[in-house]
Amino acid sequence: MSMCRSDELGLQASRQQRAKPMQGPIIIVGAGQAGVQVADSLRQENYAGRILLIGDETHLPYQRPPLSKDFLAGVVTEAQLLLRTPDMLARKNIELITNIRVNAVDRAAKTVALSDGRVLAYEGLALTTGCRARPLPMQGGAHEGVMTLRGIDDTRHIAKAMKAADNIVVIGGGFIGLEIAATARGFGKTVTVLEAGDRLMARAVSPVISEYFRKHHESRGVRIRLGAKLVGIASHEDHVKAVETAEGELIPADLVIVGIGIIPNTELAQAAGLECEGGIVVDASSRTSDPSIVAAGDCTVRRENGRMLRLESVQNAVEQGKSAAAALMGRDRPFTACPWFWSDQFDVKLQMAGLSAGYDQAVIRGSIDDGVFSAFYFRDGKLLGSDSVNQPREHMATRRMLDKNVSPTPEQTADLTFNFQTLLK
Numbered sequence: 001m002s003m004c005r006s007d008e009l010g011l012q013a014s015r016q017q018r019a020k021p022m023q024g025p026i027i028i029v030g031a032g033q034a035g036v037q038v039a040d041s042l043r044q045e046n047y048a049g050r051i052l053l054i055g056d057e058t059h060l061p062y063q064r065p066p067l068s069k070d071f072l073a074g075v076v077t078e079a080q081l082l083l084r085t086p087d088m089l090a091r092k093n094i095e096l097i098t099n100i101r102v103n104a105v106d107r108a109a110k111t112v113a114l115s116d117g118r119v120l121a122y123e124g125l126a127l128t129t130g131c132r133a134r135p136l137p138m139q140g141g142a143h144e145g146v147m148t149l150r151g152i153d154d155t156r157h158i159a160k161a162m163k164a165a166d167n168i169v170v171i172g173g174g175f176i177g178l179e180i181a182a183t184a185r186g187f188g189k190t191v192t193v194l195e196a197g198d199r200l201m202a203r204a205v206s207p208v209i210s211e212y213f214r215k216h217h218e219s220r221g222v223r224i225r226l227g228a229k230l231v232g233i234a235s236h237e238d239h240v241k242a243v244e245t246a247e248g249e250l251i252p253a254d255l256v257i258v259g260i261g262i263i264p265n266t267e268l269a270q271a272a273g274l275e276c277e278g279g280i281v282v283d284a285s286s287r288t289s290d291p292s293i294v295a296a297g298d299c300t301v302r303r304e305n306g307r308m309l310r311l312e313s314v315q316n317a318v319e320q321g322k323s324a325a326a327a328l329m330g331r332d333r334p335f336t337a338c339p340w341f342w343s344d345q346f347d348v349k350l351q352m353a354g355l356s357a358g359y360d361q362a363v364i365r366g367s368i369d370d371g372v373f374s375a376f377y378f379r380d381g382k383l384l385g386s387d388s389v390n391q392p393r394e395h396m397a398t399r400r401m402l403d404k405n406v407s408p409t410p411e412q413t414a415d416l417t418f419n420f421q422t423l424l425k
């Protein structure tokens with residue numbers, strides 16, 4: 001994690017000055033999930049002033065989760081991805097500026113400089129700049145036919161290349177890589193997933209879930225290579241031809257899709273001197289180290305239990321967006337709900353609730369063989385979270401139990417006759 005200017009007193013100062021609601025223009029940088037939420041929530045907070053939502057993409061604000069799933073599969077249209085129509089934004093008097101980048105923030109003058117030369121004044125500023133896909137850091141990573149997926153245009157390029165490809169190699173066995181692999185198999189392609197670690201989705205799920213998904217992908221014809229060490233991409237006339245492993249093997253590929261994580265877009269915040277540490281540092285109410293500036297979504301990190309936590313999820317973008325709007329209005333609306341996330345791969349819905357890192361006991365409830373089960377995680381007998389496979393009810397029950405701070409015992413959890421609802425009355 002990189003550390004840019006650390007302003008230890010900043011967050012404190014920010015809290016002390018929270019009482020004064022904004023009246024002048026509020027500028028939101030980044031028109032994605034979090035940015036749209038900040039704008040919407042400002043109106044819900046009865047903010048009557050100008051709201052400018054500025055995004056550097058050419059598209060209207062859209063949701064990203066379907067990009068590696070139904071949109072890539074061609075069963076969802078661009079119109080169905082939109083978070084808000086122009087009409088909806090107009091009704092709330094939210095001024096959307098697309099295809100324009102915010103190049104700089106001058107905190108002293110309280111202005112932002114736009115890529116078209118305009119300089120706009122703000123009273124409140126929300127940074128919702130998201131993140132970008134991490135490029136492949138090796139020889140051949142920039143060849144034609146080597147692609148990453150973050151936006152609509154990326155999906156379009158991948159979908160087009162996928163049609164023409166026979167052999168597809170996905171580098172990275174995380175959520176996005178596996179979702180793309182499942183979609184590509186749906187088109188009947190030969191798909192190989194290369195994962196450097198010893199199991200799939202290792203950052204987010206426990207070994208039992210990783211193993212279930214490895215088997216499921218393999219049963220659907222995806223080749224999974226764990227512990228894969230890559231040295232480069234071989235090409236012919238600058239178009240990818242194969243992926244080369246450290247053992248000297250050449251895995252044929254007409255299309256390589258790289259899903260090896262993200263880089264948060266913090267450059268603007270760093271240049272403006274805001275505290276950043278692998279993300280823009282915010283508190284639970286989405287305040288940055290500057291009292292006039294909030295931040296929300298994938299570009300942020302917050303301190304929790306002595307470590308920096310970055311959640312890259314729709315829920316986080318939405319909840320932090322709500323907190324950020326409240327904070328700009330001088331109100332405290334901390335995001336304290338239990339984190340949750342989902343991923344769709346083939347016919348399997350994986351839903352995660354809570355943060356299970358550091359668990360000392362895992363309890364399986366249901367049948368792994370039937371593909372309908374949950375893994376519940378405990379520390380010192382207390383529920384930390386769960387990963388549910390085709391078990392939406394148990395996912396919802398975990399969220400409610402964590403939000404209410406109640407915990408079943410591991411024994412109750414293992415007992416299929418035990419109903420979690422008895423704890424939630």
Ligand SMILES: Cc1cc2nc3c(=O)[nH]c(=O)nc-3n(C[C@H](O)[C@H](O)[C@H](O)COP(=O)(O)OP(=O)(O)OC[C@H]3O[C@@H](n4cnc5c(N)ncnc54)[C@H](O)[C@@H]3O)c2cc1C
Nearest residue numbers: 030032033034056064065101102129130297298312313314
């Ligand atoms: C393929 C894919 C699948 C996903 N699947 C799931 C899922 O199943 N479940 C889930 O919970 N989450 C999923 N996510 C994650 C989820 O989409 C993100 O967490 C969410 O979009 C974050 O919203 P955000 O507003 O922080 O960032 P973004 O949606 O990335 O929006 C940020 C916007 O800011 C713009 N921007 C950046 N810098 C500037 C600047 N200087 N000036 C102007 N504009 C700027 C960016 O171009 C972008 O449009 C997925 C993401 C991807 C890419």
